[in-house]
Amino acid sequence: MATRKDANTLTSSERAEFVNAVLTLKETGIYDQFVLRHANAVMDAIHRAPAFLPWHRRFIWDFERELQRVSNNPDLGLPYWNWPQGGENASMWDDDLLGGNGDQFTRIVNSGPFRSGEWTIVNRSGVATGPLRRAFGQESWAASLPTQQEIEAVLAVTPYDVLPWNTGSDPSFRNQLEGFRGPNLHNRGHGWVGGSMLPMTSPNDPVFFLHHCMVDKLWHEWQLRHPNQGYLPMNGGPFGQNLNDPMDSTPGTPLSNRVIDVIDSAALEIEYDQLLPSTPQPDVPAPDPQQSGIEIPPDGSLQGGAIGTPGEVDLYRFTVSSFSQYTIETTGDSDTFLTLYGPNDSSREIALNDDGGENFNGRIAMNLGTGTYFVRVRLFNSSATGDYSIRVTPSGGTEIPEISINGQPVSAAISAQNESDIFRFHVTSERSYTIETQGTTDTFLHLFGPDSQTTEIARDDDSGFGRNSRIQRTLAAGEYFVRVRHFSRLGTGAYDIRVSTS
Amino acid sequence: MPAHSEIYKDCTIEITEDDQLFINGKMIDCTYDTAMKMWYSSYLPYSQYQSQRDLAKAVIADTEEFGS
Numbered sequence: 001m002a003t004r005k006d007a008n009t010l011t012s013s014e015r016a017e018f019v020n021a022v023l024t025l026k027e028t029g030i031y032d033q034f035v036l037r038h039a040n041a042v043m044d045a046i047h048r049a050p051a052f053l054p055w056h057r058r059f060i061w062d063f064e065r066e067l068q069r070v071s072n073n074p075d076l077g078l079p080y081w082n083w084p085q086g087g088e089n090a091s092m093w094d095d096d097l098l099g100g101n102g103d104q105f106t107r108i109v110n111s112g113p114f115r116s117g118e119w120t121i122v123n124r125s126g127v128a129t130g131p132l133r134r135a136f137g138q139e140s141w142a143a144s145l146p147t148q149q150e151i152e153a154v155l156a157v158t159p160y161d162v163l164p165w166n167t168g169s170d171p172s173f174r175n176q177l178e179g180f181r182g183p184n185l186h187n188r189g190h191g192w193v194g195g196s197m198l199p200m201t202s203p204n205d206p207v208f209f210l211h212h213c214m215v216d217k218l219w220h221e222w223q224l225r226h227p228n229q230g231y232l233p234m235n236g237g238p239f240g241q242n243l244n245d246p247m248d249s250t251p252g253t254p255l256s257n258r259v260i261d262v263i264d265s266a267a268l269e270i271e272y273d274q275l276l277p278s279t280p281q282p283d284v285p286a287p288d289p290q291q292s293g294i295e296i297p298p299d300g301s302l303q304g305g306a307i308g309t310p311g312e313v314d315l316y317r318f319t320v321s322s323f324s325q326y327t328i329e330t331t332g333d334s335d336t337f338l339t340l341y342g343p344n345d346s347s348r349e350i351a352l353n354d355d356g357g358e359n360f361n362g363r364i365a366m367n368l369g370t371g372t373y374f375v376r377v378r379l380f381n382s383s384a385t386g387d388y389s390i391r392v393t394p395s396g397g398t399e400i401p402e403i404s405i406n407g408q409p410v411s412a413a414i415s416a417q418n419e420s421d422i423f424r425f426h427v428t429s430e431r432s433y434t435i436e437t438q439g440t441t442d443t444f445l446h447l448f449g450p451d452s453q454t455t456e457i458a459r460d461d462d463s464g465f466g467r468n469s470r471i472q473r474t475l476a477a478g479e480y481f482v483r484v485r486h487f488s489r490l491g492t493g494a495y496d497i498r499v500s501t502s
Numbered sequence: 503m504p505a506h507s508e509i510y511k512d513c514t515i516e517i518t519e520d521d522q523l524f525i526n527g528k529m530i531d532c533t534y535d536t537a538m539k540m541w542y543s544s545y546l547p548y549s550q551y552q553s554q555r556d557l558a559k560a561v562i563a564d565t566e567e568f569g570s
Contacts, residue, residue, distance in 0.1 A: 043544035123566035130566075141549065168537025179548070180538060187548040198564040200547055 002068065002077035004217065005273040007092035007210050010079055015097045018079065019113045021071040022206050028070075032122050034063055037249055039124045039200045042240075045248035050161040050233060050241045052178050053219045054259045056212045058250055061268055063209055065254075065488060069442065072462060074487065080213035080272070083145045083189060088136050098207055102134040107195045109134055114206060121196055121204035132205055133195030141184075142191025150183035152278070155222050157182070160232045165241055173222055173229075177215065186215050217272050220265045221279040227382070231263055254491035267352060293317040293346075293374055298326060300393035307334065307379050307386055314377040316390060317346075320368045323422040323453065323481075324394045328375055329356075329363035334386030337378050338362035343371025354380060361388070365395075366419050369483060370453045400424045400481070409438060409496035412484070416492065420485040422453075425499045427475045432502035435471045435482055441493030442467035444485050450478025461487060468495075472502055506555065513568055515558040523554050525561060525568055532557055 010018070025031040038046075038059065046055040064078040079092075086092060093100045099112015108116050109132045116131035123129050137143045154176045161172045167180035179187030189211045190197045196205045203209070223229075234243045243260050250257035262268060266282060275281070293315030296303045305314050320326065320343070330336040340351040350366075357363030360380070379386060403410050403425045412421050427433065427450070437443040447458040457473070464470035467487070484497060504516040504524075516524040523530045523543075532543045532554055540550035541557045545565050551557040562568040 043547050047547045121566065139549070164537075166537060167535055190548040195564075198548065198560075199545055199566065201566055202548075204566075 002064065002075050002269065003271050003273050004077040004213055005079050006082045006085070007079035007097065008082060008085055008090050009273070010092075010097065012096065017071055017073065017076060018067070019097065021067040021076065023113060024070040025066055026119070030066055032126055034059070034066075035122055035201055035203045036124070036126055038203050041200075041249035043200060044166075045240045047178070048167050048180065050165050050174055050231070050237065051245075051247055051259055053174055053215070054231070054262045055247050055250065057216050057219070057262045057265075057268075058247065058257070060209055060212050060216060061262070061270070062251070069467070069487070077271070078213045079210050080217050081189070081207060081210040083185070083214060084148045084151070087145055092210070098210075100134075101136045102132075102195055107133040107135045109195075122201065124201060134197070134205065135194035137192055138194050139191040139198075142188045142194070144188075145192050146183065146185045146188060150185065151218065152276075154182055154185055155218065155225060155276075155278075158226055158229050160229055162232070165233060165237050177218060177222075185218070186211075189214075216270075220270065220272065221275055223263075223265070224275070224279050224282060231259060254486070254488060254493070266349075295319075296390065296392055298392040298394055300391055302331070302389040302391045304387070304389050305330075305377060306388070307377075307384070310383045310385060312378070312385075316375045316377070317372055318375070318392045319372045320370050323367065323369050323400055325365065326368050327363065327365040327393045327395055328390075329393075330361045330377060330388040330390050331358060332361065332386070332388040333359065334388045335360035335380040335384070336362045336388050337380045338364055339376040340364050340366075340373060341376070342373035343369060346374040366416055367421060369420060369422060402426070403482070403497060403499045405433070405499045406501060407498070409498035411494070411496050413494040414441065414443075414484070414486045414492050419492075420483050423482045423484070423497060424479055425482070426479050427477050430474065430476045432472060432474050433499060434502045435473075435497070435499050436464045437468045437470075437484065437495045437497050438465070439468065439493070439495040440466070441495045442487040442491060443469045443495050444487050445469035445471055446483040446485075447471050447473070447480060448483070449480035450476060453481045508555070510559050511562050511568075513562045515555065515562075517554050517558070521554065523558055525558055528567075530558065530561055 060078060068074050068076045088101060092098055095112040099109055099114050102109045110116055114132050119132050120128045121132055157171050157173045157176050161174040162169045169175040170181050176182035177185055179185055193207060231243050239245055240248050244258055246257045247259060255261050296316050296318050298318045338353050339349060341349055351364045353362040353364045401423050403423050405425055445460050446456055448456050458471045460469040460471045505519040506517040508515050513526050523532045530543055532541055534541055535550060538550055541554050542550040543557055545561045
């Protein structure tokens with residue numbers, strides 16, 4: 001999992017990796033696509049409104065995934081700009097990371113990797129217009145950066161937002177963090193940098209992403225400090241602002257583009273290096289590996305359970321002996337929430353679900369490979385108690401699709417988050433074989449065998465064309481199994497897979 | 503005939519009687535925020551201004567469309 005760190009604390013190699021990834025995105029045109037996505041969004045839909053925070057959470061999350069992809073490092077985390085320690089003399093402005101202030105007359109940035117001649121900014125139409133500009137502290141309304149005291153004051157504000165859901169909302173955590181009420185945090189950061197950070201094309205300056213990483217960190221900390229305060233409005237607000245509304249100019253892949261899809265930082269695998277002293281640690285800890293939980297047979301039989309005290313979490317486990325699709329669900333009148341871990345790791349979260357089952361029961365349906373899995377059951381309302389029943393049901397048969405060597409590619413798809421597909425092929429003579437995917441999905445392959453679904457002998461991310469995987473290996477006679485997943489646990493997409501003699 | 507016209511940083515600012523704002527003949531969206539009692543534009547999402555003139559000057563100075 002990627003950890004987002006204070007930009008001042010990055011090592012030299014981390015700085016180089018981040019800078020190189022940003023420059024690569026710029027060279028390929030992908031960076032400018034992010035500039036245009038922000039610049040051409042409906043301004044009042046992504047600013048001055050409740051969706052300000054979820055929109056930008058999703059925006060920088062997409063950017064972070066691109067950094068991970070081009071650096072081939074899934075653990076690369078977007079750094080954040082720690083404002084109280086992020087003034088002009090902070091190390092984040094050194095020439096090995098962001099470069100410093102602009103020229104006092106022209107405001108042009110002449111140092112660092114984004115200096116004039118090395119970095120060109122674009123306008124709303126994507127046309128290159130000139131160099132990056134900064135003018136630290138020159139805007140009268142942004143002469144200084146937010147202080148720790150100001151941050152703490154904003155983190156104490158509830159609820160998330162109120163009518164009229166705009167710059168007049170008060171009291172509103174969102175409006176105070178954004179900056180139209182209270183000490184002004186987010187807006188002031190843009191103003192303090194000045195120059196290219198002032199207009200809607202502000203992502204032209206890479207510090208934009210570090211700035212919004214800090215904004216997102218504070219929202220994350222607010223969520224931890226106020227677990228009973230949810231996003232508002234749930235409904236009744238302007239379209240694009242309600243909890244289940246799609247957000248403006250936000251793509252529907254690799255995850256859905258609604259506000260609700262980015263409310264849970266943990267589900268997005270967002271983690272920060274450290275939280276403020278007054279912020280509690282995230283949620284209930286993962287199951288103790290020493291605790292195996294109540295075993296339930298994966299045969300569809302119901303097992304009764306109960307949350308007898310508020311906040312209780314029940315733990316179950318089941319063992320998969322061969323690949324199949326399984327449905328893990330509760331039944332009854334309780335509003336349950338399920339979290340699935342595994343295989344063979346009670347701390348590795350692979351899926352969670354709130355209301356996917358009947359009534360308000362949780363339900364998780366996905367392909368599972370061999371191993372032991374763990375299920376946590378809690379109630380959505382941490383103050384409630386209630387009974388439920390749980391069952392694990394195999395479905396879709398146990399037949400693993402076979403790939404014919406040198407035959408037609410098999411078409412398939414990762415259709416849900418954390419899903420894996422498994423295929424088999426049979427080798428009759430020892431020689432070199434190539435197992436590879438095709439298509440536009442960022443795949444990851446695991447190869448098992450011979451004659452075993454659990455003995456992994458190779459894995460690959462991007463050795464194929466584009467973001468496809470390819471394994472080339474000499475294989476002895478026997479049956480082999482290939483597991484295909486998305487590079488990101490949250491990704492989905494179609495692909496073809498084939499096995500051929502090399 | 504605009505209600506106000508001036509040259510700023512080689513750009514022509516025009517404000518009509520019905521509060522439409524033009525810079526070099528290009529219409530610039532501007533909204534009066536009744537909550538904050540100030541003017542803002544989608545060109546500059548993080549700031550607001552006491553007058554349309556101040557807003558226009560900021561758009562000229564700080565955006566790629568008009569900035570130098």
